[in-house]
Amino acid sequence: MNTDLQDYSHKRLNILTGEWVLVSPHRAKRPWQGQNEAVSNEKRPTYDETCYLCAGNTRINGEVNPNYEDVFVFTNDFAALQSDSKTFLVEDGLMKAQSETGICKVICFSPDHSKSLAHMNPNEIQKVVFAWQKEFKLLAENPDINYVQIFENKGAVMGCSNPHPHGQIWSQSTLPNEVDKKNTQQAKYYKANKSSLLGDYLAQELEKNERIIFQNNDFVVLVPFWAIWPFEAMIVPKAVQANILAMSDEQALNFAEAISVLTKAYDKLFNTSFPYSSGIHQAPTDGEANGHWHWHMSFYPPLLRSATVKKFMVGYEMFGSPQRDITAETAVKMLRELL
Numbered sequence: 091m092n093t094d095l096q097d098y099s100h101k102r103l104n105i106l107t108g109e110w111v112l113v114s115p116h117r118a119k120r121p122w123q124g125q126n127e128a129v130s131n132e133k134r135p136t137y138d139e140t141c142y143l144c145a146g147n148t149r150i151n152g153e154v155n156p157n158y159e160d161v162f163v164f165t166n167d168f169a170a171l172q173s174d175s176k177t178f179l180v181e182d183g184l185m186k187a188q189s190e191t192g193i194c195k196v197i198c199f200s201p202d203h204s205k206s207l208a209h210m211n212p213n214e215i216q217k218v219v220f221a222w223q224k225e226f227k228l229l230a231e232n233p234d235i236n237y238v239q240i241f242e243n244k245g246a247v248m249g250c251s252n253p254h255p256h257g258q259i260w261s262q263s264t265l266p267n268e269v270d271k272k273n274t275q276q277a278k279y280y281k282a283n284k285s286s287l288l289g290d291y292l293a294q295e296l297e298k299n300e301r302i303i304f305q306n307n308d309f310v311v312l313v314p315f316w317a318i319w320p321f322e323a324m325i326v327p328k329a330v331q332a333n334i335l336a337m338s339d340e341q342a343l344n345f346a347e348a349i350s351v352l353t354k355a356y357d358k359l360f361n362t363s364f365p366y367s368s369g370i371h372q373a374p375t376d377g378e379a380n381g382h383w384h385w386h387m388s389f390y391p392p393l394l395r396s397a398t399v400k401k402f403m404v405g406y407e408m409f410g411s412p413q414r415d416i417t418a419e420t421a422v423k424m425l426r427e428l429l
Contacts, residue, residue, distance in 0.1 A: 091300055096417055104316035105279075105287060107271040111318050112406075112413040115420075134204040134253060143254035145201040160214070161221045162198040163259075169194035171262055173234075191234055192262035197221055199255040206244060206255050206363060208353035215346035216339075222259075222370070223334050223342070229261040230335075230375035237265050237374050240334075245365025247392060247400060257368075265374055272371055273383070280382035286330040288384035301422045304351045304429060308344040311352050313422045318412040320394045320401055321359065321421050323352055325387040332373040332383040351429065352389065358428040362397035366390060 094100070101110045142149045145157045151167045171192030180187040199218050200210060207215060222240050229238045242257035243250040265273060279287035295301055295312055303323060304311040314324050325348045331337065337345060356364035367390045373383035394401040394416075407413055 091419060096419065102316045104314075105291060106275055107268070108275050109271075110411055111316050112411055113417060114413060114415050115417050117415040136202050136204050138203045138254075141203055141252065141254050143196070143198050143252055143256055144203055158198070158201055160200065160217045162201070163195055163221055163225060166194040166196050166258065171260060190262060190264060192260060193229060193232070193235065194261070195225060195259040197225070197257050197259060199257065203254050206353070206357075207242075207349055208357045208364070210255075210350065212343055212346040212350050215349050216343045218257075219334070219337075219342045219346050223337070225259050226334055226372075226375075229259070230333075232261075234263055235261045236263055236376040237261065237269060238372075239266065239269070239369060241367065241369035243367050245363065247365045248367050250365075261375075269371060269374070273374065276382045276384065286382070286384045288326060288386060289330045292326050292328065301418050303355070303422055303425050304348065306344045306347055308341045309348040311348050313418040313425070315418055317418045317421070318414060319390045319392065320414060320416050321356070321391045321425065322418075323389045323425070325349065325352065325389075327385065330384050332380050333385050334370065334372060336385075349387075352425075355425050355428040356389075356391060359424065360393060360397040362393075364391055364393065366392070 095113070096115050099112070099114045099116065101112055103110055137144055139147065141147060143155070145155055145162070148154050149167055153164075153167075155162065155164075169192075171190065171194050173191055173193050175189050175191045178189045197218070199205070199207060200214065202209075207218075210218075226238050226240070229235050238259060238261040240257065240259050246253075276287045279285075279290075283290070292310060295315075296305075296310065301313045301315060302310060303313065305328075308328055310326050310328060312324055312326070313322060317323075325345070327337070327341070327345070329336075329341075353364070356366065368387060370385065370387045372385035373380035392400045401414075403412065
């Protein structure tokens with residue numbers, strides 16, 4: 091391991107976005123007098139009659155949830171994107187805007203209100219993966235949809251408005267910013283090297299074994315070299331696949347195992363229900379071959395030093411570039427020890 095990276099300030103390049111992150115390992119030794127977040131480890135019931143996501147309950151729009159037994163998907167009652175939005179374009183000097191259409195869905199992972207992915211076994215999580223695949227396929231077949239974003243916000247600190255285990259799927263007619271950057275970087279690398287950017291990076295990570303948290307036959311869980319969040323992690327398929335539809339049932343189970351291992355380790359880290367935002371980045375659904383794409387799932391947890399200390403993106407990070415104190419290698423060591 092390069093010891094300079096553990097002792098001195100430096101920048102690391104995110105090869106998927108082309109952006110840099112400032113790393114300041116020496117700052118991890120400074121005393122902390124910042125804000126402590128309130129943490130709730132309250133035991134939730136398996137069913138909550140006031141929860142609009144629980145089986146059999148009535149949602150705000152008056153629709154009644156079925157008595158589902160595993161995964162339940164429905165169109166978001168408060169969708170951020172409208173499928174019937176008027177088509178328009180505004181070009182007023184330097185002020186530009188254009189209409190955007192899309193479809194937003196909610197996916198309940200389990201009828202058990204008390205659970206999270208960390209409490210579900212791989213077979214249960216595999217059903218979630220199957221639902222992701224089904225919804226991705228349906229949305230991808232819509233000619234008005236060119237990108238499908240699968241994500242989860244877990245915990246009130248990440249803005250999650252309901253603790254019931256669930257995620258969302260937003261699909262839209264254009265590529266969102268982060269995906270557009272990753273699309274450009276991967277296409278550029280593929281054109282120059284005739285190979286997958288993430289595939290080549292993964293091979294290097296497996297050889298070094300410095301930032302690997304866990305791996306099975308089909309997936310690797312690692313802290314990326316360029317990680318921004320203190321305990322950021324990425325799940326990458328070993329095979330180069332453009333999107334999640336390329337997975338076999340066995341690979342879907344191994345993907346579920348990787349999610350299970352990581353989320354359980356997160357909960358053990360500070361002995362709390364670990365908050366995070368997670369998302370799957372995959373090829374656009376624009377009808378192109380997109381052979382340069384290698385899909386992956388990222389986890390961005392905000393906790394920094396304990397269950398009550400959160401990292402804030404402020405100051406230099408808002409006006410300059412992202413910055414972190416704990417190195418990726420230190421984070422990996424802490425997470426590995428919890429497996």
